[in-house]
Amino acid sequence: SYVLTQPPSVSVAPGQTATISCGGSNIGSKSVHWYQQKPGQAPVFVVYDDSARPSGTPERFSGSNSGNTATLTISRVEAGDEADYYCQVWDSYSDHVIFGGGTKLTVL
Amino acid sequence: EVQLVESGGGLVQPGGSLRLSCAVSGFSLSDFWMKWVRQAPGKGLEWVATIKQDGSEKYYVDSVKGRFTISTDNAKGSLYLQMDSLRADDTALYYCVRGTGTARIPNIATLLYNWGQGTLVIVSS
Numbered sequence: 001s002y003v004l005t006q007p008p009s010v011s012v013a014p015g016q017t018a019t020i021s022c023g024g025s026n027i028g029s030k031s032v033h034w035y036q037q038k039p040g041q042a043p044v045f046v047v048y049d050d051s052a053r054p055s056g057t058p059e060r061f062s063g064s065n066s067g068n069t070a071t072l073t074i075s076r077v078e079a080g081d082e083a084d085y086y087c088q089v090w091d092s093y094s095d096h097v098i099f100g101g102g103t104k105l106t107v108l
Numbered sequence: 109e110v111q112l113v114e115s116g117g118g119l120v121q122p123g124g125s126l127r128l129s130c131a132v133s134g135f136s137l138s139d140f141w142m143k144w145v146r147q148a149p150g151k152g153l154e155w156v157a158t159i160k161q162d163g164s165e166k167y168y169v170d171s172v173k174g175r176f177t178i179s180t181d182n183a184k185g186s187l188y189l190q191m192d193s194l195r196a197d198d199t200a201l202y203y204c205v206r207g208t209g210t211a212r213i214p215n216i217a218t219l220l221y222n223w224g225q226g227t228l229v230i231v232s233s
Contacts, residue, residue, distance in 0.1 A: 001170075031212040033219050035153070042203060042223035043153065049212045086153050090218035095167045097143065097155035097220070 002091040004100035011106040012077050020103045022070040022087030030089045032070040034063060037084045037102075046085075047072060074105070082107045110134035110222050112204045117227030124194050128227055130187040130204030137161070137182045141207040141217030144178060144189050146200035147226075154200075157189065158207070158217070172198075194231045201226040 005023040012018040022032060032050050035043040046057045050065040060075045074081055087100040116128040128144070144156040157178040158167045166178055177190040187204055204224040207217025 031210065031218060035220070037153075042225055043220070044223070045219060045221070048219050049210045052211070084152075088153075088220065090213065090216060095158070095165075096169065097145075097158065097218075099153045099155060102152040 001094060001096065002089070002098050004087055004089065004098055006085075006087060006100040006103045008101070009104045009106065011108055012074075013108045014077055014079060016077055018074040018077050018081070018105055020072040020074075020085050020087075020105065022072070022100050023068055024070070024089065025068060027068055027070050027089065028066045030065075032063065032065050033088045034072045035086045035088060037086065038082075043086065077105075077107055079107050081105060110206065112206065112222060112224035114202065114204045114224045114227035117202065117229045119230045119232065120194055121233050122195060122231055124231075125190070125192045126194065126229060128189040128191065128202055128204075128229070130224060132185050132187065132204075132206070135206070137180050137185060137187065142178075142180065142187045143205040143207050143217075143220065144187075145203045145205050145220065145223075146198075146229075147203070148197075148200040151200075156202070159187070191229070194229075196231050199229060199231045201228050 034047040036046045037043040047063040051063040062073045064071050084102045086102045111133045113131045120126050143158045159178045175193045179188045203226045205220045206222040208221040
């Protein structure tokens with residue numbers, strides 16, 4: 001089955017840029033969605049279709065996807081961005097939804 | 109306003125059964141693919157099951173296939189997850205999720221658009 005690999009944790013100082021990777025075989029051919037989950041809350045999507053932002057997601061959040069890696073980039077990180085972030089794709093071969101293991105973003 | 113409210117969670121012994129419900133409002137189940145996603149304590153998200161709008165297609169993660177059944181009652185506005193032969197590793201917070209297509213893949217609900225707050229299932233003796 002298709003596997004998505006994320007770093008368990010990323011730490012960044014306020015105002016700096018956080019980069020969260022999501023690795024998968026030829027993931028560049030898939031549509032990647034990113035979810036933010038704060039403690040005690042349900043996840044919400046912050047980027048979809050690799051790089052599109054829903055209304056309500058700050059422009060500081062951006063996404064890219066090429067080759068074997070998709071990336072969520074958060075510029076000018078704020079304390080409120082501290083959360084777990086998950087990448088997700090749909091595997092067309094199995095019709096399964098696949099999540100990455102999640103990355104805990106810590107704002108120092 | 110779209111709302112999804114899960115219920116039915118609780119403590120159950122290994123081998124037992126539980127039926128989760130998700131009451132939806134603000135949209136019709138006949139218009140959207142629906143999903144269940146779970147999260148074990150302190151762990152990541154795991155997709156569990158998907159059902160097409162008309163119930164004609166259902167998909168399950170391998171670990172629950174043959175034990176869990178997803179269904180809907182459009183008239184009642186409810187999504188269900190019947191869970192049988194429960195195991196300790198089924199312990200998790202179970203989320204009801206509305207899916208939707210996107211510009212890249214419009215006909216498949218690849219995006220998990222709206223989430224409920226979850227209902228906790230604990231499988232333990």
